Amino acid sequence: MSKLNVAALTLVLACTGAQAQTPASNPMPDGSEDMYAGLGVVSKPRYAGADVRRPRLLPVLQGQWSNGLFVSGLTAGLHLSHRSWLEYGPLLALDPGRDQGGDRGTFAGIESVRLNNLAGRTPALQQANDSAPQANRLDGVPSIARRLTGGAFLNLYVAPGVRLTSNVLYGAGNAHNGATLATGAQVMALAPAPHHTVTLEGGMVLANRQYNQAFFGIDSGQSGEQGNPLYAAHGGWRDVHAGANWHWTLAPSWLLVSRLDATRLLGAARASPLAARPTGVSVSTALAFRF
Amino acid sequence: MTRAHHFRLVTLLGLAACLPGRCAMAQASGDWVAYRDAYRAMVVFEKYGGPKSLLQQQLQVRPSMPTSSAGGVELVVSGKTTQGHFPLDATLRTVFPLARAPYDDNAVLRLSQPLGAFAVRPQVTLTLRPDNLYDSEELRHGCEQALAFARELALLGARRCSGVRFVFSKDAPAAPVVVRGGAPAQLASGLAGAFAGDADATFLVVTFRFGGAGRLQLGTATAPLAITPLFD
Numbered sequence: 001m002s003k004l005n006v007a008a009l010t011l012v013l014a015c016t017g018a019q020a021q022t023p024a025s026n027p028m029p030d031g032s033e034d035m036y037a038g039l040g041v042v043s044k045p046r047y048a049g050a051d052v053r054r055p056r057l058l059p060v061l062q063g064q065w066s067n068g069l070f071v072s073g074l075t076a077g078l079h080l081s082h083r084s085w086l087e088y089g090p091l092l093a094l095d096p097g098r099d100q101g102g103d104r105g106t107f108a109g110i111e112s113v114r115l116n117n118l119a120g121r122t123p124a125l126q127q128a129n130d131s132a133p134q135a136n137r138l139d140g141v142p143s144i145a146r147r148l149t150g151g152a153f154l155n156l157y158v159a160p161g162v163r164l165t166s167n168v169l170y171g172a173g174n175a176h177n178g179a180t181l182a183t184g185a186q187v188m189a190l191a192p193a194p195h196h197t198v199t200l201e202g203g204m205v206l207a208n209r210q211y212n213q214a215f216f217g218i219d220s221g222q223s224g225e226q227g228n229p230l231y232a233a234h235g236g237w238r239d240v241h242a243g244a245n246w247h248w249t250l251a252p253s254w255l256l257v258s259r260l261d262a263t264r265l266l267g268a269a270r271a272s273p274l275a276a277r278p279t280g281v282s283v284s285t286a287l288a289f290r291f
Numbered sequence: 292m293t294r295a296h297h298f299r300l301v302t303l304l305g306l307a308a309c310l311p312g313r314c315a316m317a318q319a320s321g322d323w324v325a326y327r328d329a330y331r332a333m334v335v336f337e338k339y340g341g342p343k344s345l346l347q348q349q350l351q352v353r354p355s356m357p358t359s360s361a362g363g364v365e366l367v368v369s370g371k372t373t374q375g376h377f378p379l380d381a382t383l384r385t386v387f388p389l390a391r392a393p394y395d396d397n398a399v400l401r402l403s404q405p406l407g408a409f410a411v412r413p414q415v416t417l418t419l420r421p422d423n424l425y426d427s428e429e430l431r432h433g434c435e436q437a438l439a440f441a442r443e444l445a446l447l448g449a450r451r452c453s454g455v456r457f458v459f460s461k462d463a464p465a466a467p468v469v470v471r472g473g474a475p476a477q478l479a480s481g482l483a484g485a486f487a488g489d490a491d492a493t494f495l496v497v498t499f500r501f502g503g504a505g506r507l508q509l510g511t512a513t514a515p516l517a518i519t520p521l522f523d
Binding site: 029085158193290 | 445
């Protein structure tokens with residue numbers, strides 16, 4: 001499903017339920033919305049485990065509706081809980097897939113929507129790398145199509161500003177059978193100075209065998225021009241990660257959103273011939289308008 | 292919140308904009324806070340479905356720098372179609388207007404006098420009695436209502452009510468709270484911040500801890516500025 005189709009779907013859902021009572025976990029006036037849109041840049045690896053990063057434009061899109069519906073980047077969901085300390089509901093996410101150039105373009109949300117951002121080189125190293133490009137381990141590896149994945153999210157506020165997060169998504173990969181379980185913790189809304197807030201987070205992602213095989217495995221006939229060995233990936237922990245989101249509210253309607261994220265591949269993903277560099281960092285910044 | 296309540300508040304905001312002498316106040320300069328962010332923090336109590344008959348909620352302004360003189364300061368709501376002015380009390384609190392129009396406007400909150408950068412936060416306190424007489428069991432029930440609300444916000448945290456704090460201005464009478472059950476006794480008072488986390492100890496605070504002394508009557512010499520719950 002294309003991004004436009006996802007947007008159309010969420011708009012339809014928003015319109016049909018706009019008069020519903022606002023869930024406690026989505027505190028806003030009944031029938032209202034809170035929207036952000038913007039544009040920025042992200043420096044991230046070409047794909048999960050790549051040793052070459054590249055800058056990209058990063059569109060920002062986030063919306064919340066009083067009926068509990070939210071859209072954040074390529075993720076959309078619905079808050080169903082009426083308890084303030086509990087958040088749960090269905091979740092849809094568009095997995096951007098991958099081609100031989102790496103991950104396809106994506107969107108970001110204002111709140112942290114963690115993508116498969118893995119990197120491993122400093123800018124200085126990147127400059128050297130650009131002058132002598134390394135072999136592309138994705139050469140000959142079949143593309144992974146964009147997939148609409150579905151699942152659910154469950155978050156618990158264990159203390160004010162401290163949230164345990166989880167979500168499960170199914171449907172990634174060309175066979176539509178890749179599944180992930182993401183677990184994490186967030187310390188939210190630290191305020192080091194007026195108009196600045198910082199959210200810290202960390203977590204781990206568990207993937208089934210089908211997911212890891214789709215993104216990190218090498219089937220027979222796929223070893224590619226670079227001679228990647230056959231590799232059968234098993235399921236298990238895919239990565240452990242930590243990140244920080246920094247929001248700088250420049251004006252009532254303007255927000256500078258920046259994010260630093262470090263990730264280390266684990267298990268079968270780390271051992272994959274495609275994973276040239278298991279640990280990496282990505283950084284992004286974007287200007288968003290609130291309306 | 293009902294739609295009728297929304298409309299009343301919007302009307303209130305609109306009228307405030309047109310009162311003589313008020314329009315100039317809308318030019319309040321200085322730092323600001325997004326109305327939407329304040330709304331999101333304040334509406335949680337409004338939507339809370341548990342018992343809250345003995346509680347009240349107000350918005351507290353928290354300047355980044357300590358301020359010695361904040362008398363007469365108003366919170367100014369400024370949006371494209373809405374204006375409103377809400378006087379702050381001595382603890383820099385005011386009733387917050389939960390309204391749809393300033394939310395849709397993406398209005399901002401400013402102060403009528405420049406106090407520098409500030410933040411806002413909800414403050415849930417016990418309701419005050421007009422006769423200045425408080426029953427210890429009612430205070431305990433009020434504290435337990437506040438505890439139940441606090442536990443609605445987070446799974447872990449405070450587990451028990453241990454008492455309440457009476458907050459007075461520092462020029463309050465010397466014995467602001469007297470226990471009237473059994474042998475009359477005064478409760479000790481001291482200078483402290485009005486609320487947990489407040490830095491400047493500029494208020495006279497009397498702490499009353501719940502004990503096993505049975506039902507007591509407490510009288511205050513003057514109306515307290517606030518009665519705050521005390522959790523363990």
